Amino acid sequence: MYSSLISIAKKLSSHEHLKQLHAQMILNSLHQNSFWVSLLITKCTRLNAPSSYTNLVFNFVQYPTVSLYNCMLRYLSHLGAHHEVTALFQKMLRAEVRPDAFVYPILIKSAEKSGIALHAHIFKLGYICDRILSNGIMAMYAKHGPIEVARQLFDEMSDRAVADWNSMISGCWRWGLEIEALRLFDVMPQRNVITWTCMVTGFSRIKNLERARWYFDVMPQKSVVSWNAMLSGYAQNGFKDEAFKLFNEMLDAGVHPDDRTWTIIISSSSSHGDASLVELLVGMLDAKKVHVNPFIQTALLDMSAKCGKLEAARDIFDELGTHANTAARNAMISAYARVGDLTSARDLFGQMPERDIVSWNSMIAGYAQNGQSPQAIELFKQLIEVGHPKPDEVTMVSALSACGHLGALELGNWVVDFLSKADIKLSISGYNSMIFMYSKCGSMKDAMRIFKEINLRDVVSYNTIIAALAAHGDASEAIKLVSKMGKEGIKPDRLTFIGVLTACSHAGLIQEGRKVFESINCPSVDHYACMIDLLGRAGELDEALRLLENMPMEPHAGVYGSLLNAGRIHRRVELGELAAKKLFELEPNNSGNYVLLSNVYAAASRWKDVERVREYMKQKGVVKATGWSLAEYDGKIHKFIAGDRSHERSKEIFGFLSKLRQKMRQSGYFADKDCVLSDIEEEDKEEMVGVHSEKLAISFALLVSKPGSVIRVVKNLRIFRILGTSNGTIWPAYDEGMVYPYLKDKTTKC
């Protein structure tokens, strides 16, 4: 009677088969039989059956035996449902089913993965003498800390098995006790493959690939796990070529890659973004008839997405169906975010049954990288409100970057404050994003402070601070830093030179700029654009033109843009026209170019030509991009669009603006053109085009400000600090450094 059941059980390889078997069991009235249900649930574990189904099967049984409980606990633990493990264990105790020796290793493993302390207490009560259990408990402390407790248990052991040494060594590596791990390795009486593999992963983790490789090479035998460990070491540290080389060596050595090997290889080739590599790998998987599990599928999904094949990624995602775990969903979210489809990303994010920190980070970064900083910050605040999962460095990098793009210093300070209170450890990239935030918000002092405080800097740290100095026109400091980075053994890259050249340009340092330009090994188009900008701004327009004509590559829009701007500043209409002509070809829809050309004519008082450009724009259907400004007030960002009345206090703002103007006119006050509130003559034109966004922002700032408060209005590089309404003084915040030199000394009183 059971033979047909056994034959079904043997070939179980899909969820469908599970259902078939269960149906047969019901037919044979075996769905109450602990033995058969155990068998089925063991299969469920292996095939990652959904918990809804497995729970159904389990709940059929009225009086489960100990071993059936064990199977179910193992299933839940495998699934990562550690709270359910605890619950089921308690249910088992309530049902007066006496736990046998097999249940504890399952519970310990679950406790180990989840760090649920409750379990540990249960075992400590009397199972410490069993060597497997004592190892389990020690391993738990080694993994989750405190490592000292693990050490104490280890020292108390009467006779230590290799497994105990291995757990302890692994724990030492995990908690950064490199020296102790090495010492234990040296003094232990016996070592096995696992011990050696521990050393390989240990050294990989601290990025010492050479020593990791040394242990890998000298180990007496290797298992697939050892190969995987070494491969993963290379992959995680960005040594893709070495990973591939080792993978080939592995195949040559006749070692069969397992599913984890494939996962590592696929994910490490993801960053290549090379479509042909996808085909190669998929071909290999086919040829070797590899069973593609959800891990491999997720890696494939991610790789397809990174090669720009969103459709293929979505296909894999749909194929995964119920097997799509959090990681797979996260991969899909970032795939959408990468192409800018934030709606789909957010939909998926909203539908997730469980969200881990990667889910939040993917979504927040998605917003931050697609120019939607307010949404990024909004989501970050939501995460803090929910309280879990705990934000990590990646979260903070995105949040800080969003604050930086908005110029929101108040928010930025809040994020930094949160970060230190939550005790989130930062690496170089975390500090770099802090430097970025401060410098974008105009707090050069803080940016410099962080830059000096961190003892490890990389090329990104330097590029960030140099770009900031460039924006402030502090060229001498920028040049100093380049030579400093040389002393620290950091090689300047493309972006470094762009930064220094920009700095020279803003400070008008032609000689220094020339020297820097000549020192660049193989200047790119961007470097030429910077150099032409530098020469052009400084008035050396003929030299700029010569440089342009002798470029070894085709100039891009940036190069002509620099020339056009130079033509405007120095009223060289013919150069401006030349540049504009090229720009209209290269970027026919960029309204900025048309505006710039009309400014060239305006600067030369050729009003007819100004009109002609405007006509030309209309004729071509080019719409001038709407201006916008931001004001940060009370931790919130207020956005103002030119001529727009959508702000909730719009009425008051417009009223305030007109009062302000009256006051200015009465006092006969007149300031020059760069002061936003001063260009009264433009008022009539505003009737047609709408009020400039910056005026709205500043009016708002003045309206809400209390004496002594600081309100920041940010647009491009201009930050206004409001000292109070009593005398209504505003000025560009050059005290914080964030202005071009030509804005200096432009203080307005209203």
Next chain:
DNA sequence: CTAGGGTTAG
């Protein structure tokens, strides 16, 4: 059913 290796975010 002790100890080593996997997917996703910057």
